[in-house]
Amino acid sequence: MSEWILAPESSNIIRYSYEETNQILTVEFNSGSRYDYYDVPTHIFEGMKTADSKGKYLNSNVKGHYRYARQ
Amino acid sequence: MRIDPSFIGTVQDVMGTTVTVALSNEVVTGVSFIEGECYRIGQVGSFVRIPIGFSDLYGLVSQVGAGAAPVNELESSPYGNRWLQIQLIGERMRDEQFQRGISQHPTIEDEVHIVTEKDLHAIYGPSDPIDFVSIGHLASAESIPAYVDINKLVTRHSAIVGSTGCGKSTTVAGLLNSISDKSHFPSARILVLDIHGEYSKALKGNANVFKISADSTKEEKELQIPFWALNFEEMTKFAFGNLDNSKYAIISDWVMKLKLESLSNQPIRGIKYNTVTVDTPIPFCLHKLWYELYKKDFMTVIPKPGGASDEVDPAYAKDNHDDNLVGDAMSITPPTYRTIKTTGPAAERVQWGKEPIGIRQQLATLGSKLRDPRYNFICNPGDWKPDINGKINSDLDSLIKNWIGNTKPITILDLSGIPSMILNDIIGAVLRIIYDAVYWGRNLPEGARERPLLLILEEAHTYLGKDNSGSAALAVKRIAKEGRKYGVGMMVVSQRPSEIDTTILSQCGTTLAMRLANNVDRGHVSGAASDNLKGLFEMLPILRTGEAIIVGEAVSLPIRTIIDPPPFDRKPDSSDPKVASHGSEEEGFEGPGGWNQKKEEEDYKPMINQWRMQSAKYDHEFYKRKEDQGENNE
Numbered sequence: 001m002s003e004w005i006l007a008p009e010s011s012n013i014i015r016y017s018y019e020e021t022n023q024i025l026t027v028e029f030n031s032g033s034r035y036d037y038y039d040v041p042t043h044i045f046e047g048m049k050t051a052d053s054k055g056k057y058l059n060s061n062v063k064g065h066y067r068y069a070r071q
Numbered sequence: 072m073r074i075d076p077s078f079i080g081t082v083q084d085v086m087g088t089t090v091t092v093a094l095s096n097e098v099v100t101g102v103s104f105i106e107g108e109c110y111r112i113g114q115v116g117s118f119v120r121i122p123i124g125f126s127d128l129y130g131l132v133s134q135v136g137a138g139a140a141p142v143n144e145l146e147s148s149p150y151g152n153r154w155l156q157i158q159l160i161g162e163r164m165r166d167e168q169f170q171r172g173i174s175q176h177p178t179i180e181d182e183v184h185i186v187t188e189k190d191l192h193a194i195y196g197p198s199d200p201i202d203f204v205s206i207g208h209l210a211s212a213e214s215i216p217a218y219v220d221i222n223k224l225v226t227r228h229s230a231i232v233g234s235t236g237c238g239k240s241t242t243v244a245g246l247l248n249s250i251s252d253k254s255h256f257p258s259a260r261i262l263v264l265d266i267h268g269e270y271s272k273a274l275k276g277n278a279n280v281f282k283i284s285a286d287s288t289k290e291e292k293e294l295q296i297p298f299w300a301l302n303f304e305e306m307t308k309f310a311f312g313n314l315d316n317s318k319y320a321i322i323s324d325w326v327m328k329l330k331l332e333s334l335s336n337q338p339i340r341g342i343k344y345n346t347v348t349v350d351t352p353i354p355f356c357l358h359k360l361w362y363e364l365y366k367k368d369f370m371t372v373i374p375k376p377g378g379a380s381d382e383v384d385p386a387y388a389k390d391n392h393d394d395n396l397v398g399d400a401m402s403i404t405p406p407t408y409r410t411i412k413t414t415g416p417a418a419e420r421v422q423w424g425k426e427p428i429g430i431r432q433q434l435a436t437l438g439s440k441l442r443d444p445r446y447n448f449i450c451n452p453g454d455w456k457p458d459i460n461g462k463i464n465s466d467l468d469s470l471i472k473n474w475i476g477n478t479k480p481i482t483i484l485d486l487s488g489i490p491s492m493i494l495n496d497i498i499g500a501v502l503r504i505i506y507d508a509v510y511w512g513r514n515l516p517e518g519a520r521e522r523p524l525l526l527i528l529e530e531a532h533t534y535l536g537k538d539n540s541g542s543a544a545l546a547v548k549r550i551a552k553e554g555r556k557y558g559v560g561m562m563v564v565s566q567r568p569s570e571i572d573t574t575i576l577s578q579c580g581t582t583l584a585m586r587l588a589n590n591v592d593r594g595h596v597s598g599a600a601s602d603n604l605k606g607l608f609e610m611l612p613i614l615r616t617g618e619a620i621i622v623g624e625a626v627s628l629p630i631r632t633i634i635d636p637p638p639f640d641r642k643p644d645s646s647d648p649k650v651a652s653h654g655s656e657e658e659g660f661e662g663p664g665g666w667n668q669k670k671e672e673e674d675y676k677p678m679i680n681q682w683r684m685q686s687a688k689y690d691h692e693f694y695k696r697k698e699d700q701g702e703n704n705e
Contacts, residue, residue: 055660067677
């Protein structure tokens with residue numbers, strides 16, 4: 001398991017992590033449920049790290065582009 | 072002017088345990104200040120105190136206002152109908168513990184006082200700190216912990232009832248966290264029969280999880296229930312369905328034969344050859360049973376010219392290499408026989424074998440069950456699977472150890488992957504196996520008299536229905552009636568108490584009633600509870616989420632409590648799906664799903680994949696590989 005990155009400024013996301021080898025982005029929402037997004041390229045993850053609003057970034061650049069599944 | 076600020080009125084009428092109180096005109100405001108705390112007077116469900124000499128009587132307010140007024144009260148009072156009706160429940164001598172039951176009654180004009188927080192502490196405080204465990208706090212006063220007597224909670228059985236969405240599973244998880252606390256109870260022994268697979272998340276760290284198609288990355292282990300641990304009736308019901316008497320007898324003979332064969336191949340200490348019955352838990356090969364019965368039912372034979380009627384050879388068909396197609400038991404390949412031929416030269420004739428049993432359809436079902444991966448947990452149970460000679464790698468002791476003697480205090484048997492058709496029988500079998508084991512081991516340190524066992528029966532209405540005479544109901548009834556003697560307690564959790572057999576509910580000494588909207592269910596709960604405080608149950612439809620009324624043996628008096636929920640990240644996995652998701656395009660949403668979000672590009676192939684694999688755990692790599700292969704094939 002790769003390291004969690006906290007997202008204290010986001011109103012929806014608690015934390016997220018990225019596994020480089022399998023290209024899986026894991027996001028933990030406020031509800032406590034975790035979702036895996038598959039085949040997410042590294043630059044998207046980098047973009048997520050620098051984005052002002054993680055929720056917006058996730059919504060526009062990840063959701064709808066990559067398959068996800070609830071953990 | 073009032074001298075004592077806690078004084079609220081005087082006793083006017085006493086009938087049995089019902090006391091009618093006239094409120095004093097000095098408490099018109101409805102509030103009273105005692106030692107800086109504000110108390111509301113005349114709240115339904117609150118306590119009052121009636122001092123009589125050296126002891127205090129305590130009662131619960133059940134009715135307020137006009138309805139509580141005596142029948143012949145005609146003169147109009149200046150401040151409205153200011154009456155309380157009270158149910159007496161217990162008393163406390165000065166400087167002693169609160170006790171249920173009363174030794175004397177109040178009489179007319181006795182003073183009635185409001186109960187302060189100090190009094191509440193004395194009433195609800197644990198009478199013995201070893202027996203009592205705090206599971207939450209009073210709904211009316213957050214500073215007062217709610218204690219339950221864990222001895223009675225566990226061994227005298229309990230029931231948790233409440234409509235869906237009232238926080239039942241969260242409450243169960245919170246309760247289990249409190250009573251399996253490692254610092255307090257390092258040897259707690261709790262087994263959860265989890266029908267929907269909700270609890271593994273809520274109890275992680277404290278529980279071992281056994282489930283079908285386990286996820287080893289989450290430290291789950293494969294659930295195995297070997298068929299040979301079932302008794303003959305349970306086993307035949309699973310394998311063959313309902314059979315008539317003659318077929319039942321024939322199969323019983325065969326099982327007996329295979330069990331004896333297995334015993335001679337692998338002797339088991341303590342089991343004598345001549346004491347084995349068809350129900351003795353001895354391994355035997357179910358594949359072989361299927362194979363032998365198949366041969367019996369389908370065989371065709373070649374009669375020997377001039378020979379007796381039983382001097383026959385089986386008429387196997389032959390493959391390309393001229394070998395007999397004898398089939399194979401372990402790979403469930405049936406033998407192939409030649410078709411009947413009654414004309415032509417005598418040497419070519421083929422006849423039916425003698426006395427077929429007539430269970431062709433049942434054999435086909437059993438064959439498919441042996442192949443079906445969904446039934447692997449019972450037909451091919453890993454180390455507990457007997458080989459063709461009935462030999463096994465692991466015996467029942469390791470199975471039982473997994474279930475009730477594990478490294479962690481709680482064991483969860485996640486039954487969500489078991490086909491619903493056989494769920495009832497499987498639950499019955501699991502309970503019977505455990506109960507039989509602890510019953511015969513009752514004098515041992517491993518038995519449940521020395522280390523009591525608590526069984527949590529989730530969604531009990533699904534298998535303990537009134538008209539359900541299945542094996543689960545039988546096993547539960549047995550535990551309900553005699554489990555206490557052997558240290559086996561159960562906690563029945565259900566949203567439809569009215570659908571549960573009343574003999575089971577009435578054996579539950581303690582009831583935790585949560586919000587219940589349905590009238591029939593409510594009547595059932597207040598009827599089955601041993602306390603006569605029906606008034607308290609009137610509150611059932613308006614309880615808040617997570618709030619419960621606890622009545623019965625485990626509490627010194629009924630309490631309305633909020634049970635400590637488990638920590639935030641350890642809530643049970645049963646939250647409602649979001650139809651409308653909170654959030655916006657600009658700020659993101661609270662989760663990826665919901666009708667108000669833009670539609671995903673969907674692909675239903677993985678969905679069917681999961682179905683075929685019988686697993687809810689998405690394996691993206693597996694899916695991608697399939698995808699590639701599929702494209703290559705096209």
